[in-house]
Amino acid sequence: MKEILLFASMIMVINVSCAQSPPKSIMHKPAPEASPENITAKYGEIAKQLLERGLRDCDAYKFLTELCEKAPHRLSGSEGAAKAVELTRKMMADLGFENVHLEKIMVPHWERGEEECWIVPAASKMPQTMKLHTLAVCALGGSIATPDNGIQAEVIEVKNFEQLRSLGDKAEGKIVFFNRPMDPSKFNTFEAYGGAVDQRGRGAIEAAKVGAVAVLVRSMTLRIDDVPHTGVMHYADTIRKIPAAAISTVHANQLSDLLSKQKSATVHLKLTPKFLPDAESANVVGQITGSEKPNEIIVLGGHLDAWDKGHGAHDDGAGCMQAIEALNLLKKIGVKPKRTIRAVMFMNEENGTRGGNAYPVAPERKGETHIAAFESDAGGHAPRGFNVKGDSTLLTRVLRWKPLFDMLDAGKINIGYAGVDIDPLVNTGVPGFGLVPENHRYFDYHHSDNDTIDKVNPRELEMGAIVAALLGYLISEEGL
C-alpha cells in the first residue's frame, strides 16, 4: 500500500453520504423539519467538529490510561474501587462538569484469595507429548472457598447440563469439568458468549444437584491461550454450594485430551476466596446542565467496577471514560445543550448491579425527568452503531439521524438491548441506547489478565465517545 491510496480514501469519503443514506422504507413519517437532509444541514457541522476535535486530542485514551494506572483492580468493595470513585469524581470536577457528586450505595465485597490447581501426578500416566501438571485457573466471582487443604477428586467432563443430568450418580464426589466452547462460527461474539455462559453462571448449581464437589469451567473466550477468564457465578439458596473456577482454554483442551486418552484424571483444586461484609461505595455523577430544560436528563454511562484481573480497560473502563469524554468534547467545541447531559459511572455491574438498581430510586432523582439513557459496555473498539431499546416508533425517530452516524461509520441502528446498568431506568419507560462496537476481539480480553490498556486503540476508543456525544446532543436538542 503506498501513496496512490490517497485517492482511494478521498473518493471513499466523498461517497460515504450517497451510498450510506438511510433506507427510504423507514422514513415514511418524518416531521417535515426533521428529514435526513434537514438533520444533516442542521447538525452536520457539529458532528464534524466532534469528530475532528475528538480524533485530534483522543482524550478518552488519556483518561483511561490514568484509570488503568491508578485503579487497575476495581472490583466492588475493594480499595481499587474506592480509588476509582475518587479519581473519576476529581476527573469530572477538574474538567468543569456541573453537579459533580457521589450517590452512596452499599455493595458486595468478595475477595479472590489464593488459587492453585494441578493434576495429581500419581494418577497421571500421560505420554511425553502430554506433560501437564499445573492448570491455569481462577475462582469464578462469588465462589466459596475449598477446604483449607483444597479438594482432590476425579474430574468428569461434560458439554452441557443435559449431559450432566444423564450421568446419574457418576458425578458424585467428582469435580465436574464444563468444557463446551463458545461457538466460533457465530459472527456476533456476544451470541457465542451467550450460548456458553450458562456453564459459568449455573454450573455450580447443576453440578451440586448431582453430587459434585467442585466445578471447573472452560474460560469464556474464543482465543486459545493460557489465561483464565473469570466472571460472576451463582448459587441457589436450596442447593449445596460448591467451589467454582475457570480454567484457561489451553489447559481445558489439554485436560480434555488427557481424559480421552487416559479415561481418568485426578485434580487438586484450592481456592480461598471470601465474602466480607457489604462495603460503602457510590455511583459517580457529573453533568452539563441544560440551558433550557435542566431537569430533563440524558444519561451517558458505563460501569466503574471491573473484575480483579487485568485492568478492566475494555470492560468497562472504556465505557466510563467515553461518557466523561463525551461531555468533555461537547464542552471543548463550545456547544450548550438545551437539556442536561449527564455522565454516570455505575458501580457494581459485575457482581450485583447495585449501582444500576439504586440510580432510578435515589433521592437525587427528585424533580428530575429522564428522557434517555445510553450505555457503552461492549468494549472500546470502533463503533458500528448502537441499539435502541424501545418500540418501532422510537426507532423510526432515531433513524432520522442515521446520515449523521453514517458519517462516523456508526450507522447500524437497530432495536436491541441497551445495557445492564441502565436497564432498571429503561424498565421505567426511559428510552435506552447501547453502543455496538466491533466485537471480534472483545472476548480475547474480557474478565482476564488480557484486558489491559495496550489492547485499546486511542482512535477506536474515541470514536465511541464521539458517537455518545453526538447522540446525547441530538436528543438534548430534538427530544425523542
Place this chain on the structure above:
Amino acid sequence: MKEILLFASMIMVINVSCAQSPPKSIMHKPAPEASPENITAKYGEIAKQLLERGLRDCDAYKFLTELCEKAPHRLSGSEGAAKAVELTRKMMADLGFENVHLEKIMVPHWERGEEECWIVPAASKMPQTMKLHTLAVCALGGSIATPDNGIQAEVIEVKNFEQLRSLGDKAEGKIVFFNRPMDPSKFNTFEAYGGAVDQRGRGAIEAAKVGAVAVLVRSMTLRIDDVPHTGVMHYADTIRKIPAAAISTVHANQLSDLLSKQKSATVHLKLTPKFLPDAESANVVGQITGSEKPNEIIVLGGHLDAWDKGHGAHDDGAGCMQAIEALNLLKKIGVKPKRTIRAVMFMNEENGTRGGNAYPVAPERKGETHIAAFESDAGGHAPRGFNVKGDSTLLTRVLRWKPLFDMLDAGKINIGYAGVDIDPLVNTGVPGFGLVPENHRYFDYHHSDNDTIDKVNPRELEMGAIVAALLGYLISEEGL
C-alpha cells in the same frame, strides 16, 4: 458486561437485515430477477455457509502465520521473496487449486544495509530533560548510501515544500528534516497518510533542489513511538540524488523540540543501502476453474512482497492469504463457480509494481477474458465494505448484492480506488474492487517493525477472506 448481553446480540442479529437494507435511491433499475430480495433468497445460504465455515476454521490466519514465520522479510529480489513465492505456490498446490504456476518477472533488488544516526554531542547543549543522542531511523526504500563515514551536517526543519522553497539558500549543505505529521483529525487514516506522504515520496528531490545533503522524514504513522516506518522514495533523473531516511515520531518530536530550544543541532547520519542488479521473481497464480465459462476470469489478489521491516503481516501478507483462503473456503463448502476465480500473489508492489504491470500483458493471458479484479491491500482488520472502480451503472449493479454484504457488516459499497496491483488490469476496462477494512490501527504497523502476526486478529482477517469469496462467487454466477 455479563450474560444478559446475550439477548442484545440476538436481537441485533435479527435486525441487521431490516435497518441495513439498501437505499431505495440506488435501486431504480434492477433486473426483476435480481432484486435484493431475490438475491438474498438465491445466495443467502451460500453467504451463511462461507461465514460460518470461515469463522470456525480461520484458515487465513494459519496461512498468514506460516508466511510470517517462514518468509518474514519479502522485499523484491530478496531471498525472503523467493521463499514466499515457493511457499505460496506450494500452499495453493497443496490446497488442490488448479493451474498453479509462476509468471516470471524481473524485479528491482534494493538492500538496506546499516543505519546509524545521532545528534553530534559537541554541538548539543540540551537541557537535562532533553537528553538525546541516538535517533531511531531507517533508510527509505530506494535511497542511495551516504559516504562511508556518513554525513555530518546541521539540521533544518520544515513542514512542507513551500516552506522549504522559501528558505532561499538556508538549506544549502544541511540535512532537511520534514516534520509535518499525518493529520489525526482525519477520520480516514488513508486520507491522513495521503496528506503527508509527499514528504517521503518527493522530499529528497525537493531538498536536493535547494542544496541539501540529506533528508530525514517524520515516519508516516499516527502513533507516537520510537519505531521508524520505511516506504518508497523517489529521485528525478535531472536532480542530484541525496540519501533519505525515516525518523521515529518520538525522535522527530524530540529533535523538533531541541531545534526550537537550541536553534541549531548537528546530526550524524550513515546509511549503506545499495541497488543490486534486477533479480528474477514471479507472480504466483492458482485458481478454481469455472465450470461453464473457464476463460472468464475473476482475479482476487494481494501483493506478496513486503518491506524488510516487521513481517508484512498487514501489508500485505493479509491480502495474499485472504485471496488464497477465499478460494479454499469456496472449495470447502463445495460450490463450483461458473467462471474461473483466481488467486494472484502480485510481486513488487512496494517498489516498482512490476508484477501488477506484467500480469495483463503476460503470455498466459492469451485466450483469457478478465471480467473483474479484487484486491485487499489495506490491512487485515475487519472489513467495512469495498470500493468499486467503475461507473455508476456498475455500482448500481453491485449494490443489488448489498443485503448479502450487510450480513457480514461489510455493506459500505462506494465508488473508489481498487488497488495498486490490479490498477494496470483495471485500466484496460476491467471492473475493479478494493476491500475497505477498519483502518484506525493500520498505520500504527504499516512499513515498520510493528507489522507482525500478533497484530492480526484471526476473525477479522478471515472476514476479509469471506467478503472476497462471496464477491468472487457472486460475480462468477451473476456476471457484471
